[in-house]
Amino acid sequence: MPSIHCMPFLSRRLVISAVAAATAFMVAPASAQDTLKVGLVAAMSGQSAKSGEAIVRGLSLAIDEINAKGGLLGKKLELIVRDDESNPAKGAVAARELVQREKVAGVFGGLDTPVSLAIVPFMNQSKVPFMGVWAAGTAITRNGAEENYVFRVSAVDVLVDKALVAYAMKKYGAKKPGMILINNPWGESNEKGLKAAMAAKGVTPAGIEKFEGNDVDVVPQLTRLKNAGADSLFLVGNVGPSAQVVKSLDRMGWKVPVVSHWGPAGGRFSELAGPNAKEVHFVQTYSFFGNQRPVGQNVLKQLMAKYPDIKSAGDVTPAVGVANAYDAMHLVALAIKAAGSTEGDKIREGFYKIGTYDGLIKTYATPFAPGRHDAITENDYVWTQFIDNQILPVGTKK
Amino acid sequence: MGTAAAAAVFVSMLVTSAIITGLGLGSMYGLLALGFHVTYAVSATVNFAQGSSMMLGAVFAYTFAVRLGWPLPLAAAAALGLCAAYGALVELLAVRPFARRGSNAWLMATVALGIVADNAVLFTFGKEPRGFQMSWAAGSFEIGGLALSPLHLVIPAAGIALAAALHFFSSRTRAGKAMLAVVQNPDAARLMGINVPAAILGAYAVSTVFAGAAGILIAPLFNVHSDMGTLFGLKAFAVAILGGITSAWGVMLAGILFGCVEALITALLGSTYTQILTFALVIVALAAMPNGLFGRAGVKKV
Numbered sequence: 001m002p003s004i005h006c007m008p009f010l011s012r013r014l015v016i017s018a019v020a021a022a023t024a025f026m027v028a029p030a031s032a033q034d035t036l037k038v039g040l041v042a043a044m045s046g047q048s049a050k051s052g053e054a055i056v057r058g059l060s061l062a063i064d065e066i067n068a069k070g071g072l073l074g075k076k077l078e079l080i081v082r083d084d085e086s087n088p089a090k091g092a093v094a095a096r097e098l099v100q101r102e103k104v105a106g107v108f109g110g111l112d113t114p115v116s117l118a119i120v121p122f123m124n125q126s127k128v129p130f131m132g133v134w135a136a137g138t139a140i141t142r143n144g145a146e147e148n149y150v151f152r153v154s155a156v157d158v159l160v161d162k163a164l165v166a167y168a169m170k171k172y173g174a175k176k177p178g179m180i181l182i183n184n185p186w187g188e189s190n191e192k193g194l195k196a197a198m199a200a201k202g203v204t205p206a207g208i209e210k211f212e213g214n215d216v217d218v219v220p221q222l223t224r225l226k227n228a229g230a231d232s233l234f235l236v237g238n239v240g241p242s243a244q245v246v247k248s249l250d251r252m253g254w255k256v257p258v259v260s261h262w263g264p265a266g267g268r269f270s271e272l273a274g275p276n277a278k279e280v281h282f283v284q285t286y287s288f289f290g291n292q293r294p295v296g297q298n299v300l301k302q303l304m305a306k307y308p309d310i311k312s313a314g315d316v317t318p319a320v321g322v323a324n325a326y327d328a329m330h331l332v333a334l335a336i337k338a339a340g341s342t343e344g345d346k347i348r349e350g351f352y353k354i355g356t357y358d359g360l361i362k363t364y365a366t367p368f369a370p371g372r373h374d375a376i377t378e379n380d381y382v383w384t385q386f387i388d389n390q391i392l393p394v395g396t397k398k
Numbered sequence: 399m400g401t402a403a404a405a406a407v408f409v410s411m412l413v414t415s416a417i418i419t420g421l422g423l424g425s426m427y428g429l430l431a432l433g434f435h436v437t438y439a440v441s442a443t444v445n446f447a448q449g450s451s452m453m454l455g456a457v458f459a460y461t462f463a464v465r466l467g468w469p470l471p472l473a474a475a476a477a478l479g480l481c482a483a484y485g486a487l488v489e490l491l492a493v494r495p496f497a498r499r500g501s502n503a504w505l506m507a508t509v510a511l512g513i514v515a516d517n518a519v520l521f522t523f524g525k526e527p528r529g530f531q532m533s534w535a536a537g538s539f540e541i542g543g544l545a546l547s548p549l550h551l552v553i554p555a556a557g558i559a560l561a562a563a564l565h566f567f568s569s570r571t572r573a574g575k576a577m578l579a580v581v582q583n584p585d586a587a588r589l590m591g592i593n594v595p596a597a598i599l600g601a602y603a604v605s606t607v608f609a610g611a612a613g614i615l616i617a618p619l620f621n622v623h624s625d626m627g628t629l630f631g632l633k634a635f636a637v638a639i640l641g642g643i644t645s646a647w648g649v650m651l652a653g654i655l656f657g658c659v660e661a662l663i664t665a666l667l668g669s670t671y672t673q674i675l676t677f678a679l680v681i682v683a684l685a686a687m688p689n690g691l692f693g694r695a696g697v698k699k700v
Contacts, residue, residue, distance in 0.1 A: 044525075045520065045525045046525060046625075047525075047526070047527050047623060049525035049526055050525075050526055183669070183670075209668065209669055210668075210669045210670055211669055212669075212673075214626075214628075214629045216423060216616060216619050216620045217419045217422070217423055217619065217661070219415055219416075219418075219419050219661075220412075220415070220416050220419055220661050220662075220664035220665035220669070221664060221665075221668075221669050223411070223412055223415050223416075223665060224412065224665060224668070227408045227411065227412060239527075240527050240621055240623075243529070243621060244620070244621075247619065250538060250547070251538055251545065251546075251547040251549070251550070252415075252538070252545050253538045253540065253545035254545070267526055267527065268526065268527075268528070268529065271528065271529035271531075272527060272528075272529040272621050273529070274529070274531055
C-alpha cells in the first residue's frame with residue numbers, strides 16, 4: 001500500500017522539521033530574554049548615510065547610559081539597526097522584520113519623510129510605538145489614526161514652516177518669497193505648511209517651483225522665481241539637492257537670501273555647495289556650539305570618549321541627528337519604565353505619563369499628551385549656517 | 399515700457415537662459431548617447447549601463463585629483479584610461495560571451511555589470527556624495543545681461559569637439575574605416591584581414607571613454623556619488639533612440655534638442671511638467687519617425 005511507503009518518509013521529514021523548529025524556538029526566546037530590543041530603520045547608505053550614523057551615535061550614547069544604570073525592566077537595552085537606503089519600500093519591509101521577527105519594543109525612524117510615512121500605518125496596525133527622530137513630515141505624527149503609536153522628538157514641518165516665514169520676514173524684511181521645493185512627499189508637506197504660514201501673515205508667494213533629487217541644473221526654476229520678483233527663497237531639499245540650488249544661484253549670479261529647512265545639515269554642504277553655502281540660513285533643533293548646559297557638556301564629553309573622530313563640537317555632524325536620537329531614546333526608556341512592560345499599548349500610555357525630563361535639547365515637561373505627539377515646539381529651534389563644513393549658529397563666525 | 403513689452407523681455411530671458419542650460423546638459427546626454435551609437439554601429443550591441451561608466455569617470459577623476467592631489471589634466475587622462483579599460487572589460491565579460499552565441503542576454507549582463515560597478519564604488523568610494531570643485535569653473539561672468547559660468551561654455555564645446563573627433567576618426571582614419579567595414583559586413587571584413595573582435599573591443603573602450611568624459615565634465619556642476627549616472631544613462635538611451643542610433647551627428651543633435659526641450663518646458667511651464675512632457679514628446683517623435691529624428695531605415699543587404 002502506498003501509505004506504508006509514505007509513512008516513514010513523512011515521519012522523517014516531520015522529525016527533521018520538528019527538530020529544526022525546536023532549535024529555532026530554543027534560540028529565539030533565549031536571546032530575547034537577555035535584552036530588551038529597540039529597532040532603528042534609517043538611511044545607513046546612499047546620499048544621507050551620515051544621518052543614519054548620527055542617529056546610531058545618539059541612540060547608542062543614551063543606551064550606554066541606561067545600561068550603565070542597570071538597564072530597563074531588569075534587562076539590557078539592545079539596538080538593532082536596519083538600512084532603508086532612503087527607499088520607502090525597503091523601510092517598510094525592515095520595520096515589519098524588526099517588529100515580527102526581532103520583537104522590538106519600539107522602532108526609531110530616520111531622516112526620510114517618505115520612508116517614515118510608509119512605516120507609520122504598519123506600526124499603528126501592529127500597536128508598536130514608532131519614534132521619529134529626524135523626518136519632519138507633518139503627517140508622520142498627525143496621521144489620523146484613532147490609536148496613534150507614533151511619537152517624535154524632532155522638527156515638524158508645519159511648525160518649521162511657520163518659523164521659516166517668521167525668520168525671513170524679520171531677518172530680511174521678506175515681502176514676496178519664492179519657494180524652491182524638492183519634488184517628493186517632504187516637499188509637498190512643506191508646500192502646504194509654507195502656504196498656510198504665509199497666508200496667516202498676509203504674504204503671497206512669488207512662485208512655487210519643484211526640482212528633482214538628481215537635477216543637475218535648477219537655473220530654469222530659479223529664473224522663473226527671479227522674474228516673478230522673489231525677494232527671498234524658501235528652500236526644502238536634502239543636502240545634495242540643496243547644494244544644486246546654491247550652485248545654480250551662483251551660476252545665475254543671483255544673490256538672494258535663502259531660508260532653508262534643515263536639509264543641508266545631512267552632509268558636507270560646504271564642500272558640495274561651494275563658498276556660498278554659508279549664505280543659506282537653516283533651522284536646527286540643537287547646536288553643540290556656544291554655552292552648553294551640564295547635559296550638553298556631558299554628552300559632548302562622552303561622544304569624544306566613545307568616537308575617536310569627534311575632537312570638538314564641530315565634529316558632531318549632523319548634530320540634530322545625535323541630539324534628537326539621544327533625547328528620544330531617554331524618553332522612550334521613560335515611557336517603557338512608566339509602562340512597566342514592553343507591550344505596545346502600555347508603552348503608548350507610558351509616553352503620556354512622562355513628567356519632567358532634563359534632556360539635551362531642553363527640559364521636557366509632560367512632552368506628550370493624547371493629540372500632542374511632538375515633543376519639540378517652534379520655540380526650540382536654532383538658526384544656523386554652514387561655515388567650513390561646520391554647522392554654526394548664525395553669526396558665530398564670519 | 400508697457401507690461402506687454404516687459405513680459406516679452408522676461409520670456410526672452412527665460413528662453414535664453416533655458417537654452418544655455420539645455421546646451422550644457424544636452425551635450426552631456428549627447429556624449430553618453432554617442433557611446434551607445436559607437437558600439438551599436440559596430441556590433442549591434444550596447445552597454446545599457448552607460449550611466450555607471452559616466453559615474454566611474456567622475457569617481458576616478460575625483461580620486462586622482464582630490465584624494466591623491468594629481469594635477470587635473472593628468473587625473474582626467476588617467477581616469478579616461480581606466481574608463482577605456484572598464485569598457486573593454488564590459489565587452490569581454492558581459493557582451494562577447496552572449497553575442498557570440500547569438501543570444502540577447504548581453505542586454506541583462508551589461509545592466510548587471512553596471513549594478514556591480516555602482517555597488518563596488520559605494521563600498522570603496524563611500525556612501526556620501528562629494529563635491530568636485532575645479533578652480534577654473536568657479537564664478538560667473540555676464541554677457542548681454544545674462545550671467546554665465548565658464549562651465550556653460552566648456553561643457554558644450556568639449557561635447558561637440560569629442561563628437562567631431564569621432565566623426566573624423568571614423569571617416570578619415572584607417573582604423574575608423576575598418577570599424578565601418580565591420581558594421582557593413584563582419585564576414586567580408588574578416589576576409590579582408592580586419593580584426594573584428596578587436597574593432598568591437600575598441601568600440602566599447604571608446605564608448606566608455608565618452609561616458610567617462612561626460613562624467614568628468616558634469617562633476618563640478620553636480621556632485622560625485624555612486625548613483626549619479628543612473629538618470630543620465632536612462633535619458634541618454636532615450637536620446638540615442640530618438641536621434642536614430644545609427645547616426646553620430648543625429649545622436650548628438652538629439653541630445654542637445656532633448657536638453658533644450660527639457661529646460662524650456664521647465665522655464666516656460668514649470669518643473670511639474672518637465673518629465674511628463676519631455677518623455678511624452680519622445681514617444682510622439684518616435685511614433686511619427688520610427689527610425690529616430692535623424693536615422694535611416696536599416697536595410698539588410700544580402
